[in-house]
Amino acid sequence: MPQKIILLPGDGIGPEVTEAAVSVLTYVANKFNVDISTKEKLFGGVSYDKFGTPLTQETLQACYDSDAVLLGAVGGYKWETLPHHLKPEAALLKLRKSLGLFTNIRPARVYPALIDSSSLKKEVIKGTDFIVFRELTGGIYFGEPRGYDEDKGWNTMIYTKFEIERITRMAFEAASKRKHVVTSVDKANVLECSQFWRKVVEEVANNYPTIELKNMYVDNAAMQIVRDPKQFDVILTSNLFGDIISDISGMITGSLGMLPSASLGSSYALYEPVHGSAPDICGQNIANPIASIASVAMMFEHTFDMHKAAELIFNAIERTLDEGYRTADIGNEENNIVGTTEMTKIIIQKFEEIYNEQALGVFTL
Numbered sequence: 001m002p003q004k005i006i007l008l009p010g011d012g013i014g015p016e017v018t019e020a021a022v023s024v025l026t027y028v029a030n031k032f033n034v035d036i037s038t039k040e041k042l043f044g045g046v047s048y049d050k051f052g053t054p055l056t057q058e059t060l061q062a063c064y065d066s067d068a069v070l071l072g073a074v075g076g077y078k079w080e081t082l083p084h085h086l087k088p089e090a091a092l093l094k095l096r097k098s099l100g101l102f103t104n105i106r107p108a109r110v111y112p113a114l115i116d117s118s119s120l121k122k123e124v125i126k127g128t129d130f131i132v133f134r135e136l137t138g139g140i141y142f143g144e145p146r147g148y149d150e151d152k153g154w155n156t157m158i159y160t161k162f163e164i165e166r167i168t169r170m171a172f173e174a175a176s177k178r179k180h181v182v183t184s185v186d187k188a189n190v191l192e193c194s195q196f197w198r199k200v201v202e203e204v205a206n207n208y209p210t211i212e213l214k215n216m217y218v219d220n221a222a223m224q225i226v227r228d229p230k231q232f233d234v235i236l237t238s239n240l241f242g243d244i245i246s247d248i249s250g251m252i253t254g255s256l257g258m259l260p261s262a263s264l265g266s267s268y269a270l271y272e273p274v275h276g277s278a279p280d281i282c283g284q285n286i287a288n289p290i291a292s293i294a295s296v297a298m299m300f301e302h303t304f305d306m307h308k309a310a311e312l313i314f315n316a317i318e319r320t321l322d323e324g325y326r327t328a329d330i331g332n333e334e335n336n337i338v339g340t341t342e343m344t345k346i347i348i349q350k351f352e353e354i355y356n357e358q359a360l361g362v363f364t365l
């Protein structure tokens with residue numbers, strides 16, 4: 001049985017970067033003899049334009065029948081004035097919730113070749129390598145009651161013990177394969193919901209005696225990430241704080257165009273670049289495909305459990321950058337500026353090179 005991958009290219013640059021990612025996916029799957037099938041579905045603004053809804057039952061059902069979903073990006077000026085429930089962003093939230101994708105993993109890693117592209121000082125970011133574990137199906141994003149009337153607007157930040165426990169375990173498991181430090185980010189000096197979060201995290205932490213737990217307020221965490229990002233290994237946080245913290249973390253790598261993500265639940269998995277749909281540069285073949293390609297690497301890691309293949313994709317990206325190839329968002333006049341499709345071709349070439357150097361024919365996975 002092939003691994004069924006549903007493609008949701010979405011809006012703006014989504015289709016271009018997804019096409020790039022699919023060529024890497026197909027190439028690597030073939031190389032490692034993984035049987036995959038891909039099927040494309042409309043999602044986001046393009047789905048609204050055709051069907052009057054950003055997420056059809058048919059697209060949702062296709063995701064339910066999949067082994068993994070690869071998403072491009074959603075949204076754009078065109079759909080900004082729609083009522084909230086018809087906006088592409090609402091479809092993304094519905095998809096996450098429907099598939100039960102409670103763990104969002106966003107790695108922030110510095111590529112040595114890009115150390116000068118960050119707005120932060122080289123000495124500050126050199127060697128940074130941490131992962132944000134963001135709770136994705138709860139918190140203030142989904143809490144009831146919610147709404148607004150003439151005089152006021154309101155939302156509810158709420159977390160159950162069960163929701164906190166399961167994301168906490170994911171973060172601690174990840175830390176146990178890394179540097180053994182979890183920093184839980186909350187606002188326990190003000191919010192009861194955060195006080196409860198902290199209590200539950202501490203209880204779960206007792207089951208992981210080899211891992212150090214640090215608690216940090218979100219305002220301080222935002223500052224610490226730009227002051228000394230090397231202090232972090234795994235950051236564990238709630239939905240809203242994780243949204244903010246992961247964008248800050250993104251800038252360490254120089255461009256949001258570099259950041260992949262995985263959203264995992266107990267039955268489904270969705271992979272998507274952290275960046276948005278960038279409608280201003282869409283259709284010009286200049287978008288950076290690296291975040292989307294790196295999301296495919298995360299798919300090999302988490303859905304196919306093929307760490308070697310994932311590592312090779314990251315190595316291929318790194319070598320491409322080391323050799324001076326850049327898309328416009330991360331390049332300067334000294335670099336070799338290439339478009340989306342060319343960047344993708346070069347990454348595949350570098351993959352092939354490294355694969356041959358390592359004589360992977362004899363590797364066991």
Ligand code: IPM
Nearest residue numbers: 075089090092093243246274
């Ligand atoms: C993200 C995005 C989404 C979020 C939006 C588009 C709903 O910012 O994936 O970080 O807030 O989760």
Ligand code: MN
Nearest residue numbers: 243244246247
């Ligand atoms: Mn965000």
